[in-house]
Amino acid sequence: MRNRKPLGLLIPIMSIVLCCPGLAQQSSKPLTNASVVKMVQGKLPESVIVSAIKSHPGNFDTSPDELIKLHKAGVTSAEMDAIMAKSGAGAAPAAAAAANSAPAASKSRLPVVIVMQKGASQKLPMEKTQLAETKTKPSSMKNLAADSIVTQSMQAGVNTATMDAEMRMNSVAGSVGVQQAGGVFSSILAQRKPSVTYVWGVPNPASANVLQTDAPTFSVDFSNARNANPDDFAPVLIRLTPAQNTCRIVGASQGKQDAGSSAAADWEIYSHFLEERVTSQSQKLGRGKYRISPASELEPGEYGLVLRPISKSKKFSGGQVARAQGEGLMFDAVWTFQVPEDEQ
Numbered sequence: 001m002r003n004r005k006p007l008g009l010l011i012p013i014m015s016i017v018l019c020c021p022g023l024a025q026q027s028s029k030p031l032t033n034a035s036v037v038k039m040v041q042g043k044l045p046e047s048v049i050v051s052a053i054k055s056h057p058g059n060f061d062t063s064p065d066e067l068i069k070l071h072k073a074g075v076t077s078a079e080m081d082a083i084m085a086k087s088g089a090g091a092a093p094a095a096a097a098a099a100n101s102a103p104a105a106s107k108s109r110l111p112v113v114i115v116m117q118k119g120a121s122q123k124l125p126m127e128k129t130q131l132a133e134t135k136t137k138p139s140s141m142k143n144l145a146a147d148s149i150v151t152q153s154m155q156a157g158v159n160t161a162t163m164d165a166e167m168r169m170n171s172v173a174g175s176v177g178v179q180q181a182g183g184v185f186s187s188i189l190a191q192r193k194p195s196v197t198y199v200w201g202v203p204n205p206a207s208a209n210v211l212q213t214d215a216p217t218f219s220v221d222f223s224n225a226r227n228a229n230p231d232d233f234a235p236v237l238i239r240l241t242p243a244q245n246t247c248r249i250v251g252a253s254q255g256k257q258d259a260g261s262s263a264a265a266d267w268e269i270y271s272h273f274l275e276e277r278v279t280s281q282s283q284k285l286g287r288g289k290y291r292i293s294p295a296s297e298l299e300p301g302e303y304g305l306v307l308r309p310i311s312k313s314k315k316f317s318g319g320q321v322a323r324a325q326g327e328g329l330m331f332d333a334v335w336t337f338q339v340p341e342d343e344q
Helices: 004-027 033-041 046-055 064-072 077-086 094-099 103-107 141-145 148-156 161-168 181-185 318-323 327-332
Strands: 112-117 120-124 130-134 195-203 217-221 233-239 241-243 247-256 265-267 280-286 289-294 301-309 333-339
Touching (some): 120 333, 233 280, 301 327, 318 327, 327 333
Antiparallel strands (some): 195 247, 233 301, 280 289
């Protein structure tokens, strides 16, 4: 009887020992992209997934196409960075790898936007919005698009030759030739009022950048922006409103009639700004570096990516906004694109 008890204990101990090689083999199996997606779909906490990636061997595919698939599957920025670090790519942002952008782009003093669609990437040209003044209150984009004062101002245009030349030289210093479009029609406004509506728009009824997908992903880098703090801004996707076959309305805000000539940073442009935002998924990958994509497929139409202040109460110098300098350039810049009717 005394020999049976040790034998009874020995059986479960031996079972555990025999199982250990299998457990060890299972725990040492390299994690893959599919493993991470499975953990994400299993609703494991981000911290647990990141820890698992760091503590287990990994065999990850970090090609642009696979990174985009991971992003669409809900893999977070922290999880992406852990994958990149584990795969030997360092802690470089996943969006930068997915965009496959030229090294010179990160040194640009102007913001850079790259669109990724169907496995290919393309740099979008930066455009400068024009400003117009009107008495119409910013109650709806439709009303502003129907305002003849706005469309006439946009049609008259702004002298952007200086701006274009400086953009080619990667500098915006001294862009004194860029003037406020609404000033051309100041005589139309018979009675000066304490405040007017400023309307931001881009010329032409349609963008020349026609996408081949309704689910694009954008890599945005404004980390080296001139005379602006990258931490104060974030990218936003908006829908543009075509106006009388002359331009596309970006947004509008009220301000003092002489706001465009003021050097003081006292204009809260964005506190009551009217624009049509697109619900998006945005990830901050570093200082002034983001990846952003629409939360759902885009309907056919005109769209734009813009940079907006994180704080609604941020104040701007009207002079900088009118001349597209410093933080005014950040707010005035737009990267337009079109989703066509026959997109498949």
